[in-house]
Amino acid sequence: MITAPGAAMLDNKFFVSRLDDPFPDLYERFWDGTEWIWINHGRPDGTTMKGAPGAAMLDEKLFVVVEDGALWERHWRNDLERWVWENHGRPENRQIVHGPGAAMLNEKLFVVTEDGNLWERQWRNDLERWALEDHGRPESKRIVTAPGAAMLNEKLFVVTEDGNLWERQWRNDLGRWAWEDHGRPSGTPLATAPGGAMMDSKLFVGGSDGHLWERHWRNDLGRWAWITAAPPARKSPRRRAQR
Numbered sequence: 001m002i003t004a005p006g007a008a009m010l011d012n013k014f015f016v017s018r019l020d021d022p023f024p025d026l027y028e029r030f031w032d033g034t035e036w037i038w039i040n041h042g043r044p045d046g047t048t049m050k051g052a053p054g055a056a057m058l059d060e061k062l063f064v065v066v067e068d069g070a071l072w073e074r075h076w077r078n079d080l081e082r083w084v085w086e087n088h089g090r091p092e093n094r095q096i097v098h099g100p101g102a103a104m105l106n107e108k109l110f111v112v113t114e115d116g117n118l119w120e121r122q123w124r125n126d127l128e129r130w131a132l133e134d135h136g137r138p139e140s141k142r143i144v145t146a147p148g149a150a151m152l153n154e155k156l157f158v159v160t161e162d163g164n165l166w167e168r169q170w171r172n173d174l175g176r177w178a179w180e181d182h183g184r185p186s187g188t189p190l191a192t193a194p195g196g197a198m199m200d201s202k203l204f205v206g207g208s209d210g211h212l213w214e215r216h217w218r219n220d221l222g223r224w225a226w227i228t229a230a231p232p233a234r235k236s237p238r239r240r241a242q243r
Helices: none
Strands: 006-009 013-017 026-031 036-042 054-057 061-065 071-077 082-089 096-104 108-113 118-124 129-136 148-151 155-159 165-171 176-183 195-198 202-206 212-218 223-229
Touching: 006 061, 054 108, 061 096, 096 155, 148 202, 155 202
Parallel strands: 006 054, 054 096, 096 148, 148 195
Antiparallel strands: 006 013, 013 026, 026 036, 054 061, 061 071, 071 082, 096 108, 108 118, 118 129, 148 155, 155 165, 165 176, 195 202, 202 212, 212 223
16 A cells, blocks of 8 residues: 655656555656656665654655654765765654645644644754644644645644644744644534645645535635635446437
8 A cells, every 4th residue: 555645856856655565665757758758766774654754854855754753854065976875863852744745945844743743843054953832722722634735934734633724823923833723614614734836825724524615715804714625526427328
């Protein structure tokens, strides 16, 4: 079984993880100008993949989570002319269960740990190293999806255990990050990770009713609103005319 496609680069490659034997590795699907080919990137320290790759940056790096809950980076080394692995570990030794996602500025990404907290992994130029920041959880509600739908390099979205959509946003007026509750559409609990961000003003998420829901900013109303898109109707098979 393979994961959903993630981490596209250069309009000619994307990455997936295979989760089952015999080769539960990271794979690249690459267009060589004539045909699509598979490239096996293996696994770090022999540890199998746990979820989909994400948070592609600079068309040369991406991130994955492996079975022990650690975050790993796969990046291209020009000096070595090959791909290499780098271990980012686990936030305060807590296993990562959702993500990586919501890449921003080619220097930060977000994951969710087993206790339901949101964590940021950021490159700090002042320290010349990667650092971690715990964003906690909104109103003590556990986050149950991967972070997604990053916008303006200052906001991202998650779904909590009660089925509500929450926004994590950098507030310049406060000089800190803050949570905003977007609720749920028509009382329907949300069931998938948010994604498909567009124009820094809309995103999409799946509901427990099987519908796709859009959350978008209405300039005319000065607020966010929900729109539903019902699943495609199934057509009944045509009956042959009786002779």
